[in-house]
Amino acid sequence: MNRDELRLAVIEALQVVAPEIEGDEIDADEELREECDLDSMDFLHFLEALKQLTTINVPDADYDKVDTLNKLLDYLQQADGQ
Template identity: 35%
Template sequence: MNRSEALEIVKESIARVIPDPDFTALGPDDAFRDALEMDSLDFLGFVEALSERTGIRIEDEDAPELTTLSTSATFLIAHTT
């Protein structure tokens, strides 16, 4: 998986729990939970969607690596190679 594919998967997973997210206002290192006003249930839904989409088992301790578009993409790349 390359970085572009990983970013697209992250965005698709966010879009499954947040209707019409505005990614144009979201930088790669911005905390998307704050920027997109995701509550804890939304974030859990995002993690589940990401796991389903990729087949990667995501543990609770992985959550800090899933806070920005950039770190989420890096996490996916690291766990698919």
């Protein structure tokens, strides 16, 4: 998947747990949980939805590597071999 496709998958996964989220309203360099008002359970559900859409698992140890939208997209691209 290219970066645009990954971004769409991230937004779709976010909307599973927070349907009111609009992708263009997210500051890509700010903390994703703060930007989208996600608690820890919402974040876990988001990552599970993202895994279903992309088949990419983000292990607990890597949560600090995916705390902003840009960092998450970088992580997903690397994991996807892009």
